[in-house]
Each structure stands twice: as structure tokens, then as C-alpha cells.
Amino acid sequence: MTKTQRNRFQKGQNTMLISRETKLWMYKTMLLSRRFEETIEQIYLEGKTPAFNMANGPIPGEMHLSNGQEPVAVGVCAHLNAEDIVTATHRPHHQAIAKGVDLKRMTAEIFGKQTGLSGGRGGHMHIFDTNVNFGCSGIIAQGMGPACGAALSRKMQNKPGVAVSFIGEGAVNQGAFHESLNLAALWCLPVVFVVEDNAWGISVSKQDSTAVARNDVRAAAYDMPGHFVENNDPLVIYKVAGDAIDRARSGGGPSLIEIETFRLAGHFMGDAEAYRPDGEKAFLESKDPIPAFRKILLAEGTTDVALDHLKDQVEEQVSAAIAFARESAYAPAEDALTQVFAQGEYHE
Amino acid sequence: MSNTKIRRLTIARAMAEAIQQEMQSDPRVFVMGEDIGALGGVFGNTRGLLEEFGRERIRDTPISETAFIGAGVGAAQDGMRPVVELMFVDFFGVCFDAIYNNMAKNNYFSGGNVKVPMVLMTSTGGGYSDAGQHSQCLYATFAHLPGMKVVSPSNAYDAKGMMIAAIRDDSPVVFMYHKGLQGMGWLGTEAAATVDTPEQPYQVELGKAKIVREGSDVTIVGLAMGVHNALKAADKLAEEGVNAEVVDLRSLVPLDRETVISSVKKTGRLIVVDEDYQSYGVSGEVITSVVEHDYSLLRSGPKRVAYPDVPIPFARHMEQFCLPNADKIVAAFHAM
Structure with a gap:
């Protein structure tokens, strides 16, 4: 039995030990991410109908929604503290929300406003919140090296904290993926690599791009544990991620986790999704993890009233964030010329 | 400065001394790159550092520029001050995203909240028949892209002062040293680059001709x-x-x-x-x-x-x- 297989068998499936408080946080955070994105989706279309022009409306540019992928974010980030580092991708909202990024300032950033996390310079693919050590990059797999570096920094300074690098399944054939796995294992870094397998790299399916059916097997090539989680199940993700993060925290080194999830939306807004087989969308909608999670919580004794109360809180948070963003001013256009270097220097 | 010892140093030794002195005074400074440990750098600019500081702070890396330059970015953002070596600038083709999309842009994309105090040192230049994948300068390619300082000294005095300034800078600095000026005899070195260099640490301000x-x-x-x-x-x-x-x-x-x-x-x-x-x-x-x-x-x-x-x-x-x-x-x- 290989090390990878052994780890898979050791993977605990008993999710009853997860506290009710944690489960409710996970549910609420999934809901927050979903309601946030549903609202962003509506606003994104303002000014873009009848003719779709990406440059128009209060939220211009590309928009990558993570609807459906919320279980990954909450299952992993439930184990993280503010001091832990997350590097995320071009599809970062669910991870940012689960990591505790300031929702108001993130929303303002998505709108390009002065009160945004970077004053409108970054937008939705470049969300940085230093208070919770969250950052992302719009380039596939390129957050992995920086995650290794942050983990190395903690190790060298003997400071607490692990790094988690989220990537999509389309990132696993980048050089950065293999280089970073090797470096992390070689230096026994406190880092966990999480592959969100939503089955599609824009329009190219996993089976058409990747020689192995499951990427957790690739962990064996770098002598680290590999885990695979089926069915987008937040509670199993929580358990598996917890093991990997504990291992990293206690000096055991890196792990690779691949999580089978799905995106309910297109790669980006405006994607006609003609590449999807007939019926896939309806099938995925029937497996929506949020109603499924609600059922579990109800079965475990949480009341409808309690869950509806969480939903009300979420609606309030989303409304407040959107209002904050809408009411915020745009920075002067000349601000584009500042913050190129540290201390805001600009060299003509 | 009357008690300052002046010696004639090569650029290679001046760079190594600058890094050594910064590492002595600042525990956040460390070096990563290919062959920078026991070999002391192919071009001599980390010679002696492994013996003084050990493998933890003088890290030979695998041949994985994307990973270790990316790691430099992550470590710098987390409070360290890495000095990362890209052995030949010609190799930037395998790792440029880490350099120009991460190292150079994260200060801007974070509105100045994320600083990347990192030095990327890299060798340039030809003249010794190494052909076009090991002899380029590529200064302008880096200088064209916003968000990184780009410097290239012509002598050991400047090399030491500019390296110290680069390590202390809160912005990423690409420190491009010319192989023909390193004082490595086997590269047909330019003797005039080896000049009097004070032993005490000092800075040469970046951005001043x-x-x-x-x-x-x-x-x-x-x-x-x-x-x-x-x-x-x-x-x-x-x-x-x-x-x-x-x-x-x-x-x-x-x-x-x-x-x-x-x-x-x-x-x-x-x-x-x-x-x-x-x-x-x-x-x-x-x-x-x-x-x-x-x-x-x-x-x-x-x-x-x-x-x-x-x-x-x-x-x-x-x-x-x-x-x-x-x-x-x-x-x-x-x-x-």
C-alpha cells in the first residue's frame, strides 16, 4: 500500500464529532458567500443589458463566481485563524469570506471604490486583506510559491501559522504546482495545497486536460500525504482538511487535498456554458450543497427558526456591504499613479 | 569614518560582504537560490556565507525558479527580507510570473498594504562566448515593467552600497550584476570594477546616477x-x-x-x-x-x-x- 493510499484509508469519515457551533458557522458562511454572490451577480448585470459589454455597469471586468464551491472554503477555513495565510485564485470570494476578509471593504474593492481594500486598484481578482493574511492572484497556480514562502517565513521565525494555497483542478498541470509541491516537501513546510476540482478549466474538462483521474495521487511523487474528498461534502472536507492542517501545524509538513466540488455558474459571467453536457446544470443544482447541509442540520435537531435567523443575519451583512460599496466614492483617477512602490512612491 | 578600513574588493566580494553585514544585523535577511551555498554562488557573490550563517539562512534551492522566487515573494510579504538569486537573467523565461505579476504588483494591488521587501539578484552580460541563452542583459525588460526597482552597479564600491540599500528597501529590487565585472578571472574580468571599498556598512542611494x-x-x-x-x-x-x-x-x-x-x-x-x-x-x-x-x-x-x-x-x-x-x-x- 502506498503512503497516499494509506492516508486515504486512515481518513476519518466520522463527522459527528464536529461541534454544533462549527457546523452552524460553516452553514452560515456558505450562505453568506452564496447570498453575496447572488447579489453581486444581479448588480453585475446592471448596465450590461440588453447588450452584454463587460466594461459597463457598476461592476465592470471579469466576474468569476464560486456558487457551489462554498463547502471547500468553509471546510478548510474553519480550521484557520487570522494569523494563518491563504493564497487564493481568480475565483476568490468564497475563500475570502470564509477566511474573514472584511466584507464591506472587499465589496467596495469589487466596485472599484476608494474604500476598497486597495482603493480600486485590484478589483475582484486581486483581493488582499493583511488583517487576516489573505491574498490572491489571477494567474493559475501562481499563489503556490508565495504560500511556500509564507510558510517558510513562519518556520524560520518560529512563529505560529500555516499557509493554505487554494487552486483549481486546472492548475495542476502548471510547472508552479509541481515545483511548489517539491519545495514544500523538501523543506517540510507548514503548507496545505487544496485543489478545488470543479471539473472544468473554463471549457476543457478535467479528463481532457489531466493524465490522472485524481490529483491526490500526485502527492506520492513528492512524498507527502494526498487526500481526495468526494461529493462536495462540507463535513468530510472539514475532517480531512483538519487532519492536514493539524499535521502542518505540528511540524509534519505539507499535504495535498483534492476536493470534488462544482461550480453552478459559468467560468465567468457571460459564459454561455455550451461545453456542458445536457442536463449537467440541472443535476448539479439538485446537488446544491447549501439545501443539503440545511437538511443535515435539521435532522440533527437545529430548528428552522434558528436557521432562518442565520439567513436574516446573512442578508443584513450582504445588504450592509453592498450599501457601503454603493455609497462609497471613487478615488480620484490620479490615485492610479500611487502605491506602485512601498510608501506610495511613483517614479516617472 | 576615520577608523574605516578600506580594501580593494571585487564586485563579487562586495556583494557578499553587503549581504553578510545585513544578515549579521537583521535576522529577517536570508538568501535563496541555486548553488549559493557550498559553491558560494556561480559568480562568487555569496561566498563564505554558508560557513557563517548555516543552511537555514543560506538556502540552496532545487532548480525551480518559479517556486523559489514565488517563495521569496511570500516570505517578503510575511515580514522576511529575502535575497533571491536568479543565476542567469536569461532564465527569467521560466519564472517571470512570480517576478512581474506577484513581486512587482502586490504592493499596488494591495493599495500599499502588502510590502514585498525582496532583492532579486541576477547575473547579466556576455563577452565570453556563452551564446544567447546565457549572455543577455535584459535590463530594459525588467525596467519596462512597473513595480520593481532595477539597478546595475559598475564597480565594487557601488555594488556594496547599493546591495545594502536594496536589502533595506521596502520595495522589490532587481539587482543586476554584470558577469564581466565580477572579478572572476575565468570570465575575462574588467579590472577597473575592482575598487577601494570601505569595510563599514554604508548605502548608495538607489535612483541616483x-x-x-x-x-x-x-x-x-x-x-x-x-x-x-x-x-x-x-x-x-x-x-x-x-x-x-x-x-x-x-x-x-x-x-x-x-x-x-x-x-x-x-x-x-x-x-x-x-x-x-x-x-x-x-x-x-x-x-x-x-x-x-x-x-x-x-x-x-x-x-x-x-x-x-x-x-x-x-x-x-x-x-x-x-x-x-x-x-x-x-x-x-x-x-x-
Whole structure:
């Protein structure tokens, strides 16, 4: 039995030990991410109908929604503290929300406003919140090296904290993926690599791009544990991620986790999704993890009233964030010329 | 500074000493790269550091530039001050995303909240028949892309002071050292790069050019090896009674346009020497800086002595034919 297989068998499936408080946080955070994105989706279309022009409306540019992928974010980030580092991708909202990024300032950033996390310079693919050590990059797999570096920094300074690098399944054939796995294992870094397998790299399916059916097997090539989680199940993700993060925290080194999830939306807004087989969308909608999670919580004794109360809180948070963003001013256009270097220097 | 010991150092030793002194005073500073440990750097610029600081802070890396330069970015953002070596600048092709999309942009994309105090040191230059994947300068490629400072010293004094300044800078700095100036005999080194260098730590401000020879008839601007070619040309021109002023740019980003403009105000003539490819590069930028400021400063059309827009050939006579040299600079002056 290989090390990878052994780890898979050791993977605990008993999710009853997860506290009710944690489960409710996970549910609420999934809901927050979903309601946030549903609202962003509506606003994104303002000014873009009848003719779709990406440059128009209060939220211009590309928009990558993570609807459906919320279980990954909450299952992993439930184990993280503010001091832990997350590097995320071009599809970062669910991870940012689960990591505790300031929702108001993130929303303002998505709108390009002065009160945004970077004053409108970054937008939705470049969300940085230093208070919770969250950052992302719009380039596939390129957050992995920086995650290794942050983990190395903690190790060298003997400071607490692990790094988690989220990537999509389309990132696993980048050089950065293999280089970073090797470096992390070689230096026994406190880092966990999480592959969100939503089955599609824009329009190219996993089976058409990747020689192995499951990427957790690739962990064996770098002598680290590999885990695979089926069915987008937040509670199993929580358990598996917890093991990997504990291992990293206690000096055991890196792990690779691949999580089978799905995106309910297109790669980006405006994607006609003609590449999807007939019926896939309806099938995925029937497996929506949020109603499924609600059922579990109800079965475990949480009341409808309690869950509806969480939903009300979420609606309030989303409304407040959107209002904050809408009411915020745009920075002067000349601000584009500042913050190129540290201390805001600009060299003509 | 009266008790400061002055020694003649090569650029390689000056760089190593600068890193050593910063590592002694700042535990956040560490070095990562290929062959920077036991070997001391292929070009000698980390020699002796492993013995003093050990493997934890002097980290030989796998041949994985994307991972370890990316790791430099992550460590810098987390509070460390990594000095990362890209052995030959020509290798940037395998790792540029980590450099120009992460290292150079994260300060901006975070609105200044994420700082990336990292030094990327990398060797440049040819002249020793290593052909076009190990001999390029590529200064302008880096300088073209916003968010990173780009410097290239011409001598050991500047190399030490600029390396210390680079390590202490809160912005990412690309420190480009010319192989032909390193003081490594096997690379056919330029002796004039080995100069008196104080033992005490000191900084040379980044973004400041230096007039290394005063003159009144023509301004010759260069950096790194170009400065030495310019000085040799100035000696030859002096024999003809021509007084050339030589400006060592030292930094490309920030670019000290004022010093160049002031010099041209005095001389009225401008020649730019550049070992990087001619088109879309340093020479065009320097000339434009002067012309945009006041085109009437020039009494004759500016000239450039740069590497032609061809890949660098292997054969010695072909490479030497392409490289800038003192005779080409003198000829450029005569053609003005």
C-alpha cells in the first residue's frame, strides 16, 4: 500500500464529532458567500443589458463566481485563524469570506471604490486583506510559491501559522504546482495545497486536460500525504482538511487535498456554458450543497427558526456591504499613479 | 569614518560582504537560490556565507525558479527580507510570473498594504562566448515593467552600497550584476570594477546616477560594463582634445533623468551605451528623457551604441562584432 493510499484509508469519515457551533458557522458562511454572490451577480448585470459589454455597469471586468464551491472554503477555513495565510485564485470570494476578509471593504474593492481594500486598484481578482493574511492572484497556480514562502517565513521565525494555497483542478498541470509541491516537501513546510476540482478549466474538462483521474495521487511523487474528498461534502472536507492542517501545524509538513466540488455558474459571467453536457446544470443544482447541509442540520435537531435567523443575519451583512460599496466614492483617477512602490512612491 | 578600513574588493566580494553585514544585523535577511551555498554562488557573490550563517539562512534551492522566487515573494510579504538569486537573467523565461505579476504588483494591488521587501539578484552580460541563452542583459525588460526597482552597479564600491540599500528597501529590487565585472578571472574580468571599498556598512542611494568623469564636449551615458567602455572611449577622445563627460546611471528604476539632462545642458551632445538590445530599450528611454525635457539642448543628433537586435552569437569574433566597445563610442562621436 502506498503512503497516499494509506492516508486515504486512515481518513476519518466520522463527522459527528464536529461541534454544533462549527457546523452552524460553516452553514452560515456558505450562505453568506452564496447570498453575496447572488447579489453581486444581479448588480453585475446592471448596465450590461440588453447588450452584454463587460466594461459597463457598476461592476465592470471579469466576474468569476464560486456558487457551489462554498463547502471547500468553509471546510478548510474553519480550521484557520487570522494569523494563518491563504493564497487564493481568480475565483476568490468564497475563500475570502470564509477566511474573514472584511466584507464591506472587499465589496467596495469589487466596485472599484476608494474604500476598497486597495482603493480600486485590484478589483475582484486581486483581493488582499493583511488583517487576516489573505491574498490572491489571477494567474493559475501562481499563489503556490508565495504560500511556500509564507510558510517558510513562519518556520524560520518560529512563529505560529500555516499557509493554505487554494487552486483549481486546472492548475495542476502548471510547472508552479509541481515545483511548489517539491519545495514544500523538501523543506517540510507548514503548507496545505487544496485543489478545488470543479471539473472544468473554463471549457476543457478535467479528463481532457489531466493524465490522472485524481490529483491526490500526485502527492506520492513528492512524498507527502494526498487526500481526495468526494461529493462536495462540507463535513468530510472539514475532517480531512483538519487532519492536514493539524499535521502542518505540528511540524509534519505539507499535504495535498483534492476536493470534488462544482461550480453552478459559468467560468465567468457571460459564459454561455455550451461545453456542458445536457442536463449537467440541472443535476448539479439538485446537488446544491447549501439545501443539503440545511437538511443535515435539521435532522440533527437545529430548528428552522434558528436557521432562518442565520439567513436574516446573512442578508443584513450582504445588504450592509453592498450599501457601503454603493455609497462609497471613487478615488480620484490620479490615485492610479500611487502605491506602485512601498510608501506610495511613483517614479516617472 | 576615520577608523574605516578600506580594501580593494571585487564586485563579487562586495556583494557578499553587503549581504553578510545585513544578515549579521537583521535576522529577517536570508538568501535563496541555486548553488549559493557550498559553491558560494556561480559568480562568487555569496561566498563564505554558508560557513557563517548555516543552511537555514543560506538556502540552496532545487532548480525551480518559479517556486523559489514565488517563495521569496511570500516570505517578503510575511515580514522576511529575502535575497533571491536568479543565476542567469536569461532564465527569467521560466519564472517571470512570480517576478512581474506577484513581486512587482502586490504592493499596488494591495493599495500599499502588502510590502514585498525582496532583492532579486541576477547575473547579466556576455563577452565570453556563452551564446544567447546565457549572455543577455535584459535590463530594459525588467525596467519596462512597473513595480520593481532595477539597478546595475559598475564597480565594487557601488555594488556594496547599493546591495545594502536594496536589502533595506521596502520595495522589490532587481539587482543586476554584470558577469564581466565580477572579478572572476575565468570570465575575462574588467579590472577597473575592482575598487577601494570601505569595510563599514554604508548605502548608495538607489535612483541616483553618478558623473564618473567630468567633461564639457559630449555626455556618454551607460551602466555596468557600458560605463567602463565609456571611460575608455573618453580616454581616447581626450587624446584628440575632446572632453567627454561620463554618466554612470547605476539605477534604471528609478531613473535619474535630472543628472543626464544637467550633463547634456553642459555638453550639448549625447551618446548612450547599452549592452542590452538596442530597440525599445535603455538608449531610447535616456534620449527621449532629454528630448522631451528640451529638444534644443542637443547641438547634434543623439547617438546610441547598443547591442544590435539579434540573438547573441556563440563565435567569439561574431559576438565581439556585436558588443559595444570604446572604438564604437569614439566612432559615434565622430559621426555627430
